Amino acid sequence: MTAEVTEQARQVTFLEAIREALREEMQRDEKVFLIGEDIGSYGGAFKVTEGLHAEFGADRVIDTPISEAAIVGAAAGAAMMGFKPVAEMQFIDFISCAFDQLTNVVSKWRYRMGFGVPIVVRGPCGGGVRGGPFHSGNPEAFFANSAGLKIVEPSTAYDAKGLLKAAIRDPDPVLFFEHKFLYRLPRLREALPDEDYVVPIGKAAVRREGTDLTIVTFGAMVYRALDAADRLAEAGISAEVVDLRTIVPLDVETVLASVRKTNRAIVLHEASRTGGYGGEISATITEKAFEWLDAPIIRVASLDTPVPYSPPLEDFYLPQVDDIVEAATKLSAY
Amino acid sequence: MSTLSREQHHRIHYFLRLTRMVEEKLGNLSAQGKVIGSLYRSLGQEGTAVGSAAALEPDKGDIAAPILRDLGAVLTMGGTPTEVFQQYMAKNGPTRGRELNIHFGAPERNFIGPVSMLGEMIPLMAGIALGFKMRKQPGVALCYIGDGGASTGPTHEGLNLAAVLDLPFILIIENNGYAYSTPTDRQSRLTRLADRALAYGIPGVTVDGNDVIAVYEATREAADRARRGEGPTLIESVTFRMKGHAQHDNQAYVPREVIEEWQAKDPITRHERYMLENGIADHEDIDRLFARISAELDAAVAEAESTPMPEGVTALLDVFENGVAERAPWLAPIS
Ligand SMILES: Cc1ncc(C[n+]2csc(CCOP(=O)(O)OP(=O)(O)O)c2C)c(N)n1
Secondary structure, eight states: OHHHHHHHHTEEOHHHHHHHHHHHHHHHOTTEEEEESSOSTTOOTTOTTTTHHHHHOTTTEEEOOSOHHHHHHHHHHHHHTTOEEEEEOSSGGGGGGGHHIIIIIIHHHHHHHSSOOOOEEEEEEOOSSSOOTTSSOOOHHHHHTSTTOEEEOOOSHHHHHHHHHHHHHOSSOEEEEEEGGGTTOGGGOEEOOSSOOOOOTTOOEEEEOOSSEEEEEOTTHHHHHHHHHHHHHHTTOOEEEEEOSEEESOOHHHHHHHHHHHSOEEEEEEEESTTSHHHHHHHHHHHHHGGGOSSOOEEEEEOSSOOOOSHHHHHHHSOOHHHHHHHHHHHHTO | OOSOOHHHHHHHHHHHHHHHHHHHHHHHHHHTTOSOSOOOOOTTOHHHHHHHHHTSOGGGTOEEEOOTTOHHHHHHHTOOHHHHHHHHTTOSSTTTTSSOTTOOOBGGGTBOOOOSSTTTHHHHHHHHHHHHHHTTOOOOEEEEEETTGGGSHHHHHHHHHHHHTTOSEEEEEEEOSEETTEEGGGTOSOSSGGGGHHHHTSOEEEEETTOHHHHHHHHHHHHHHHHTTOOOEEEEEEOOOOSOSSTTOOOTTSOHHHHHHHHTTOHHHHHHHHHHHTTSOOHHHHHHHHHHHHHHHHHHHHHHHHSOOOOGGGGGSOSSSSSOOOSOTTSOOOO
């Protein structure tokens, strides 16, 4: 009983895992500081930084005016002064307001100037919460085409903590996308190790082994893929689920190893299909493992529309388990 | 004594009450689980939104761009309570379920809806003002921004462009004390946000935002100026956000005394008192207005509740004028 209670007590949510990473990195390295809107005593719109202002003070948990370009720009400047800033976007959609800083200043800096800008820009992404067109975005593809930025999107509490620590310790800029649907999802609670650990950037994880087809995905869609794999198993189709964890740089080897085994691939993501990162993954597989494929690669993604708000529309917009099952069934019969 | 006619006072009072009562209804609907997403209140700020919108002249083409605390402007410009309820309930209403809350507009009724990215409407409204100027039309573009939103880059770029081009443009900064949890003195070192006008070489006016008549008059003056071709005006309307940022926020960070202080300055009570004291209305008028609005809102709620939800597949429509978005290339097309 007591052991069970202690075990329970150590279980953390995805959100708490992110907070633990921030706290431990701030304890470990006094050069790490946080900057963003309402992140101080208020603890942030989603309460990710709750308690950190009390622990580290206003000099290391800096509240700013509503100025995303200034937040990212100032983080970059402070990074050049030897600090390790972690900037929060209140919703990741507002990262577009800092687009110029990220794509023209930050991403190109090392290449042009010979030294890096080690900042982390993190924030809640993703839909399924009826947030409408401006609070549901998944902007990875906008930045994937801007060489010099790393892009990370964890799907478990363990990875969220380990990857965020790795991002903070990374010598280059990292965009760290946190799917808000996962923040407090009970299914994601887990006990984390007491000791310090990192999850390396650039390494995918196989979440479920299978032999008939591979679903390559990341973020909240990992759970859609796993649920679909359960359904497919009932129909005798064995799906392997690869969780990229890092979007840029892509762990090509893990993806190819899986496709060489299953000979069929679905690429699944929550952003719109056209120009989405799925096209990049799909092209990479085709270029490097064409002879291993028994069928075309199918992209399962959101509609090519803005994210709509009303539940029937948003549900239709997002990839659902049914869509994945249908795609997988088609693919297996190919 | 204001220059407003009796009818104008009654009209303004109607929209003040309507705004508050629509939000109260939304509160009830939300408690019943019928609102999808958060509820944003403009409690205590109705004077700014209503007074400024009422000063516009739609017959001259004036256009307003209300943002999240400006339900009063939406209603004054001709947005209906039914539309607002449909929006909050994610029904097949003015945006067909694509957008939420007061993110809707009706150019034929002289108002357009916002984007969430604070400040981005300012360059856009400068463009609308440019359109009026190039077409030699008398219209004025009225844009709103919060004390927090005013910190964004596009606010500066939009206002500067409007100033340099002498555009018929008005920017109202609604200084309501807080931007989410952040007090105004953490957005700007200025104690008078209207002083920013100096940097653009345009007039800057600070007005008591809870005095609906003062807001009306300041906006009217700015509009007249704009119509004379004398360029934009920056108006700072000083008011207070009486509720949290949205429903989930109990604004524990706002000192109790400050809220009490502003409660005493309620813009609706104040305008009511003005009308009563100046013989513009009597208690019976006020009671009748209350009854009229209650009946209107009951009907609007019923209409919104009986509006269907949008159908899922309609998500595919209207990305472009022609054509339907493709669902997925591997699926059979939907007819
Ligand atoms: C560019 C941008 N960053 C962040 C947000 C998130 N956000 C929405 S409202 C808000 C506070 C706005 O404060 P203010 O402009 O003062 O308006 P108020 O809510 O007080 O009316 C914030 C930070 C946003 N909408 N746009």
